[in-house]
Amino acid sequence: MxxxxxxxxxxxxxxxxxxxxxxxxxxxCSRKEVSDGRMPWGDPLSAPGLRRIRVSNVAGPEIAADLDRWARDALGIAPEYARATGCGxxxxxxxxxxxxxxxxxxxALLAAWHELSRACVVADAGTAxxxxxxxxxxxxxxxxxVPGLTLMLNALLSGTSGVRLSAGPVATLAAGTCTSDAVLRGGTAMTIALIERTRSGLELPLVLTGGDADLLAPWLAEPTLLRPELVLDGLGLALP
Incomplete structure (x- = not known):
């Protein structure tokens, strides 16, 4: 396993x-759960046979140290960390x-190429x-x-008193008639515009992943391939 x-x-x-x-x-799970030593994947690992841990980490060395400690103490193995290289x-x-x-x-690039083996645009809509x-x-x-949707909106709202965003996906990108709609629709439209501008005139498929992918996908032109685990899919290619 x-x-x-x-x-x-x-x-x-x-x-x-x-x-x-x-x-x-x-x-x-949240990063805090891991930092606090609460590993939510512990139960699935109760079965014998875990032999490797493959990791993509952009959160820095502190959480890696927490993970290393847990893996050593609980399982007696060392996690393997993927690295970006010149080719692979x-x-x-x-x-x-x-x-x-x-x-x-x-x-994400490795996984997209492995699936399509053709020119494409790869977008990851997360914190950034x-x-x-x-x-x-x-x-x-x-x-x-660029800043992710939540980061962008929070940065704007931090200097705008009294503005609150309504929860849920954007139902329309029409100009908002209240401040919260104008902010949320504007941020969504800006993100979509960047993605579509990147593939403008190229007729390339888009491979989309990240926490906000589901919010953006309905507004993006086809072909758009939604791949929630694209980064995880790349781990087996970088660390076979």
Whole structure:
């Protein structure tokens, strides 16, 4: 059995894989749970046979140390951390310094190329929104990083007294007739505009992942492939 972790800036996604590669359990949790020593994937690991832990971590060394300690004490194994490299799994990095590309972006590119083997746009809509382009040879053409929807809205509202956002997905992108609608629809429209501008005129498929992917997907042009576990899918390619 293999435990795979996608440690993001806000939350952690996890899943366990059987020997044949199929997922047998999955979930998500806050980073604080792990920092406090509460590992929500503990029960699925009660069965014998866990042999590896594969990790994508963009949250820094402190949470990695917490995970290392737990893995050593509870399981007697050391987690394996993916790293962005110059090339791998058919993909060539477009960064001048490949190691400085976020590992989550790198893994998403690997997984998208593995599935499509063609030029595409890869967008991860999380705490930050990243939008990257792969050409038809698997060469990364670079990308964009902007604040995620929640981060963008919170930054705006922190200086706007009395504004409260209504919960739930955006039902329309029409101009808002109250401040909360104007803010939420405006932030959503800006994020969509970046993604669509990136593939404008290229007729490329979009591979979409991240916590806000479900909110954005209805407003994006086809073909849009929703892949909630894209970063996790890349772990097996980076750490076979």
């Amino acid at each position: 293999i435990l795979e972790l996608d440690i993001g800036n806000s939350r952690i996604k996890w899943r366990t894989l059987a020997a044949q590669g199929q997922a047998v359990a999955r979930g998500s 799994a058919g993909v060539t990095s477009g960064y001048r310094e490949p190691a400085k590309l976020g590992v989550d972006r790198w893994l 929104v990243t939008v990257d382009v792969l050409d038809g040879s698997g060469v990364h053409q670079g990308g964009y990083i």
